[in-house]
Amino acid sequence: MPEVMFAGPDGRLEGRYHHSKQANAPVALLLHPHPLHGGTMNNRVIYALYQRYQAMGFSVLRFNFRGVGRSQGRYDGGIGEISDAASALDFLQAVNPNSHSLWVAGYSFGAYVGMQLLMRRPEMGGFVSISAPASHYDFGFLAPCPCNGLILHGAADELVPESSVKKLVDKLNTQRGITIDYRVMPGAGHVFTPEETERVVDMAEDHVNSRMNRSRMALAAD
Structure with a gap:
């Protein structure tokens, strides 16, 4: 789990990067919750996803947004953090120049940043x-959403009502060519227990494997 430091728009950013042994492996960028509410790259969900993406054969990066841990700079209301994520993606692509599958996964604030990143980087192939x-x-x-992905939410989320996410999903699913895999976890709040976290990463793995298997089948058919 090597430490990495890479250039961001407001100073150096601290991360942890795993390079897959597989040639041209898929890559994933992981984005943590809100910096002003204790969010770091060591968040339980982000760390569990980091381990699971490794197990799936991905090259994967988690990092601290500006002002968190040893990352330089100060919180910038989301705008600068989107630029941080773009710099992290640049780093990933530089060390994986031949990868043809690029994913972003974010939790809470990180999910917002990740979906903003989708709109700026058309090469992204999927999201969680x-x-x-x-x-x-x-x-x-x-508008339009650039690719299909997984949106997962706790039915008992006390900070973000599930109904608000369902409304977003319904809107995205009306877009041509877009299918959102929407999964609701009964009883789960905004902060997941260790047991719930394991279910979260299981569902993420199921979605990613399903998408990638369909892609492989489509390539084989061609």
């Missing part, structure tokens, strides 16, 4: 958005 803060941020920028 966990506890997306649809009641706190306007997701109208997803």
Whole structure:
């Protein structure tokens, strides 16, 4: 789990990067919850996803947004953090120049940043958005949403009502060519227990494997 430091728009950013032994492996970028509410790359959900993406054969990066841990700079209301994520993606692509499958996964605030990144980087192939803060941020920028993905939410989320996320999902699913895999965890709140976290990463793995298997089948058919 090597430490990495890479250039960001407001100073150096601290991360942990795993390089897959597989040639041209798929890559994943993981984005943590809100920096002002204790969010770091060591968040339980982000760390569990990091381990699971490794197990799936991905090259994977988690990192601290500006002002968190040893990352330089100061919190910038989401705008600078989107730029941080773009810099992290640049780093991933530089060390994986031949990868043809690129994913972003974010939790809470990280889900918002990840979906903003989708709109800026058309090469993204899929996303996993966990506890997306649809009641706190306007997701109208997803017009059109550039790719299919997983949105996962706790039915008992006390910070982001599930109904607000369902409304977003329904809107995205009306877009031509877009299918959102929406999964609701009964009884789960915004912060997942260790047992719930394991279920979260199981569902993420199921979605990613399903998408990638369909892609492989489509390539084989060609």
